[in-house]
Amino acid sequence: MKDIVKEFSGVRALDGVSLDVTRGEVHGICGENGAGKSTLMKVLSGVYPHGHFDGEIEFDGKPATFGSINDSEASGIVIIHQELALSPYLSIAENIFLGNERATRGIVDWHETNLQAKTLLDRVGLKDKVTTPVLQLGVGKQQLVEIAKALSKDVKLLILDEPTAALNDEDSAHLLNLIRGLRDEGITSIIISHKLAEIRAISDRITVIRDGHTVDDFTMKDKDNSESRLIKSMVGRPLDNLFPPRTKNIGEEIFRVENWNAYHPVDTGRKVVNDASFFVRAGEIVGFAGLMGAGRTELAMSIFGRQYGTKITGTLYRNGEKIQARTVQEAISNGLAYVTEDRKRYGLNLITSIAANVTGANLNDVSSMGVIDLHKEVEVAEEYRTALNIKTDAVTRFVGTLSGGNQQKVVLAKWLNTTPDVLILDEPTRGVDVGAKYEIYGIINDLAAQGKAIVVISSELPELLGLSDRIYTISEGRITGDVPREEATQEQLMKLMTVGEN
Amino acid sequence: MSEAPTLTETPKKRQTLNINARDYALLGALIAIIGFFQWSTGGKLLLPANVNNLISQNAYVVILAIGMVMVIIAGHIDLSVGSLVAMIGAVAAIAMKTWDQPVWVAILLALALGAAVGAWQGFWVAFVRVPAFIVTLSGMLVFRGLAIVFLTGGTIGGLPNSYVSIGARWVPAWMGKANELDVLTLVIGVVAVVGYVVSQLAAHNKLKSRGLLAESAPVFYTKTALVVAAIMYFSYLLAQHNGTPYVLILLGVLVLAYTFVLNRTVFGRHIYAMGGNRFAAMMSGVKTKWVDFFIFVNIGTLAAVAAIVTTARAGSAVSSAGNFYELDAIASVFIGGAAVQGGVGKVSGAVIGALVMGVLNQGLSIMSVDSAWQQVVKGLVLLAAVAFDVVNRRRSGSA
Numbered sequence A: 001m002k003d004i005v006k007e008f009s010g011v012r013a014l015d016g017v018s019l020d021v022t023r024g025e026v027h028g029i030c031g032e033n034g035a036g037k038s039t040l041m042k043v044l045s046g047v048y049p050h051g052h053f054d055g056e057i058e059f060d061g062k063p064a065t066f067g068s069i070n071d072s073e074a075s076g077i078v079i080i081h082q083e084l085a086l087s088p089y090l091s092i093a094e095n096i097f098l099g100n101e102r103a104t105r106g107i108v109d110w111h112e113t114n115l116q117a118k119t120l121l122d123r124v125g126l127k128d129k130v131t132t133p134v135l136q137l138g139v140g141k142q143q144l145v146e147i148a149k150a151l152s153k154d155v156k157l158l159i160l161d162e163p164t165a166a167l168n169d170e171d172s173a174h175l176l177n178l179i180r181g182l183r184d185e186g187i188t189s190i191i192i193s194h195k196l197a198e199i200r201a202i203s204d205r206i207t208v209i210r211d212g213h214t215v216d217d218f219t220m221k222d223k224d225n226s227e228s229r230l231i232k233s234m235v236g237r238p239l240d241n242l243f244p245p246r247t248k249n250i251g252e253e254i255f256r257v258e259n260w261n262a263y264h265p266v267d268t269g270r271k272v273v274n275d276a277s278f279f280v281r282a283g284e285i286v287g288f289a290g291l292m293g294a295g296r297t298e299l300a301m302s303i304f305g306r307q308y309g310t311k312i313t314g315t316l317y318r319n320g321e322k323i324q325a326r327t328v329q330e331a332i333s334n335g336l337a338y339v340t341e342d343r344k345r346y347g348l349n350l351i352t353s354i355a356a357n358v359t360g361a362n363l364n365d366v367s368s369m370g371v372i373d374l375h376k377e378v379e380v381a382e383e384y385r386t387a388l389n390i391k392t393d394a395v396t397r398f399v400g401t402l403s404g405g406n407q408q409k410v411v412l413a414k415w416l417n418t419t420p421d422v423l424i425l426d427e428p429t430r431g432v433d434v435g436a437k438y439e440i441y442g443i444i445n446d447l448a449a450q451g452k453a454i455v456v457i458s459s460e461l462p463e464l465l466g467l468s469d470r471i472y473t474i475s476e477g478r479i480t481g482d483v484p485r486e487e488a489t490q491e492q493l494m495k496l497m498t499v500g501e502n
Numbered sequence B: 001m002s003e004a005p006t007l008t009e010t011p012k013k014r015q016t017l018n019i020n021a022r023d024y025a026l027l028g029a030l031i032a033i034i035g036f037f038q039w040s041t042g043g044k045l046l047l048p049a050n051v052n053n054l055i056s057q058n059a060y061v062v063i064l065a066i067g068m069v070m071v072i073i074a075g076h077i078d079l080s081v082g083s084l085v086a087m088i089g090a091v092a093a094i095a096m097k098t099w100d101q102p103v104w105v106a107i108l109l110a111l112a113l114g115a116a117v118g119a120w121q122g123f124w125v126a127f128v129r130v131p132a133f134i135v136t137l138s139g140m141l142v143f144r145g146l147a148i149v150f151l152t153g154g155t156i157g158g159l160p161n162s163y164v165s166i167g168a169r170w171v172p173a174w175m176g177k178a179n180e181l182d183v184l185t186l187v188i189g190v191v192a193v194v195g196y197v198v199s200q201l202a203a204h205n206k207l208k209s210r211g212l213l214a215e216s217a218p219v220f221y222t223k224t225a226l227v228v229a230a231i232m233y234f235s236y237l238l239a240q241h242n243g244t245p246y247v248l249i250l251l252g253v254l255v256l257a258y259t260f261v262l263n264r265t266v267f268g269r270h271i272y273a274m275g276g277n278r279f280a281a282m283m284s285g286v287k288t289k290w291v292d293f294f295i296f297v298n299i300g301t302l303a304a305v306a307a308i309v310t311t312a313r314a315g316s317a318v319s320s321a322g323n324f325y326e327l328d329a330i331a332s333v334f335i336g337g338a339a340v341q342g343g344v345g346k347v348s349g350a351v352i353g354a355l356v357m358g359v360l361n362q363g364l365s366i367m368s369v370d371s372a373w374q375q376v377v378k379g380l381v382l383l384a385a386v387a388f389d390v391v392n393r394r395r396s397g398s399a
Helices: A037-044 A068-075 A092-096 A110-124 A139-152 A169-184 A196-200 A227-235 A297-301 A328-334 A343-345 A354-358 A374-390 A404-418 A435-449 A459-469 A490-497 B014-040 B048-074 B080-097 B103-127 B132-150 B161-168 B183-209 B217-241 B245-266 B268-275 B278-285 B287-312 B327-334 B345-365 B371-396
Strands: A002-008 A013-018 A026-029 A054-058 A077-080 A158-162 A188-192 A205-210 A214-220 A253-263 A272-282 A284-289 A309-318 A321-323 A334-339 A422-426 A452-459 A470-473 A478-484
Touching: A002 A490, A013 A037, A026 A037, A026 A169, A026 A196, A026 A227, A026 A253, A026 B327, A037 A077, A037 A158, A037 A404, A068 A077, A068 A253, A077 A139, A077 A253, A092 A110, A092 A139, A092 A169, A092 A214, A139 B217, A158 A169, A169 A188, A169 A196, A169 A214, A196 A227, A205 A227, A214 B245, A227 A490, A253 A297, A272 A297, A272 A452, A284 A297, A284 A435, A284 A459, A284 A490, A297 A422, A297 A452, A297 A459, A328 A334, A334 A404, A343 A404, A343 B278, A354 A374, A354 A404, A354 B268, A374 A404, A404 A422, A404 A435, A435 A452, A452 A459, A470 A490, A478 A490, B014 B345, B014 B371, B048 B080, B048 B161, B048 B217, B048 B245, B048 B287, B048 B345, B080 B278, B080 B287, B080 B327, B103 B132, B103 B161, B161 B245, B183 B217, B245 B268, B245 B287, B245 B345, B268 B278, B268 B287, B278 B287, B327 B345, B327 B371, B345 B371
Parallel strands: A013 A214, A026 A188, A026 A205, A077 A158, A158 A188, A272 A478, A284 A452, A284 A470, A334 A422, A422 A452
Antiparallel strands: A002 A013, A002 A054, A205 A214, A253 A272, A253 A309, A309 A321, A470 A478
């Protein structure tokens, strides 16, 4: 792949990335969240068809112009996404040959299907019966079914996006061994992973992508193949002056969480938040750094009205006194506010007005005896429109018509309108352009200056370093570090974020 | 970079325009349908007696559509209201004829039963999380069955006079008649016109003074003038017949009350918030389960009102009453612009949708079209209305 450029509505996700994979190797790709790894793989596998990006792809010595995933699969490129794409109620065999049925004239030959599926399962080392419904398998085994499915299509290049993210150590080890075995059979693999130790163990060669550029490329035979080289390449960008200046005024502790635990709502044996304790002071901005799936959002949502998880235990303190936040209403009345990540899914009602969204979490403020004062509502919304500089010609506009940055300001306004002491902001600048980011940072600084305690959860380390007074790192549901801003470096945080159980 | 870069964004005007355009298109369609039947029936559709029948025969559609629009905005559906009308009508009739209870007791009993049945269905939907489609499909069977059981397959007729007047009589002409016209009906028409104009003007001016999105003056005045003309013509027609049906007063009160509930109350806002984005509503502290529950209590109660109106008009309770009423109500709501995914819908839209259904019923009956063909026509109109909506939304990019 050469000089790949891919833009999303003006934002360059890939800006001249080149990737060179040799036949028969395992090639690791590293990079921070949002560096462009997954986008690159989608370009390679035809999810973004030829013509929707710039640059050239060459496969097997021939230029490749894939119009769809079907085209790339026909040439032997198969991608296995982070979210597995199996149909849960169908059997293993049915899933393996889904869309590629062993059939003549539309009649499926089940004998042939099951027989071939069995052979494939033997190759990937899965001992379950081919007639087992996929939903009865754990994530690790489902991953193997995906690989078996890929093998059924005569795969030449296998792309795995975060294959071990949801696996335990045993399943991970099995998967990595399998990939080595496939390499020996001549199948090339590309692996994207956040787990640095793992990627160094399996790869013959590693490419590092940052901000849509290829920044490093080395083989494990090179002299310097250390983890520190990897980390330096991943985060090496200098901190631009992207953050408005701020005068600190940190007061007493306002909010404290002690020994917080939460289990996965469906897979109730899995501990997602593991004995987490932290605190925030008035006027302080505290960052939470963690890789995707580390449990950052789960921690926040389990605290805020127990909106995530089961078997939640732990204690919350506000101004030194024990409080409860078992429901969202209770959390709000105790001065907590949680600005959700993914505003379109969790934060906003896009098909109603800005005003209705702004007052949505505190309708009591603009109503008496259950009747809303629509004029007061508009006035409140107007205040926030001015204060947060929400760019619209009227607050009666639907939120869906606003840009990402302005939508984010509406979510912020909604939660500021509950007059909280503690604001938890989950990915407050995701999908927001640079200008609006700067504005949102300014708003966050102002709120801290007013004496509110702020928790910022973010995947972007530079953002956390630019904003926070203190940074907690979280890995596999556990808080692994509490680093003052003055002492924090990206390398050190990255190390704490990738600490494993062992 | 020391200062915030300025962003130049102009929010799109299209969406709001489209929403208004949709309202006008709906009204336009209603007028076109009325025009068509007026022509095809040789002017019979708008004869005073027929207009009177149009209201009293289709009152149940309006009443049920009001409850249904709330259910549908919240993202549910209710298939049981037709059967519920039959069952509650049966119980009310039994209360009066078998148990010799006064009319007001029968009415209260019917309303309480409606609320209780609504609470039953609401419980399963809200707290056990059985999809409303299933819960109310079950209700459709259960209540129809119970109606037949209660009436032992027959009919209870001869309902008291005061009860029957709810569905089939008129407010007495105590203001007398002028030129054969019922003065009271004309006065009600004038009051409605004045109320409409005053409230519209106030809202329009307030919007304008705040610089919010108001309609342009010509559009606003044309619309107001048309509505005024329609109301006056309508009350003129009724005044020529027997005056104002009681049921019309009931409809007026319900429409105003529920418009207020949906537009102005916290409860109404929560319904829209839930339908638009259930998860965001939960994360904002909306008690989604209780909102779901009360939506069903509400439609149960409204089904009781529809049952009273229906049995009163017929003068008897029959176990086959209310057949397909749920489909009329659902169709009205969707013709009135509600979205299948929830979050969108208006009482006014549902009422206009109900009028479209009513005019179709009435017009086709006057043309003595076979009832089988009436169903075919209504089905196709529903499909056309929603298809128009879906395509329209897709084009405006808001689907």
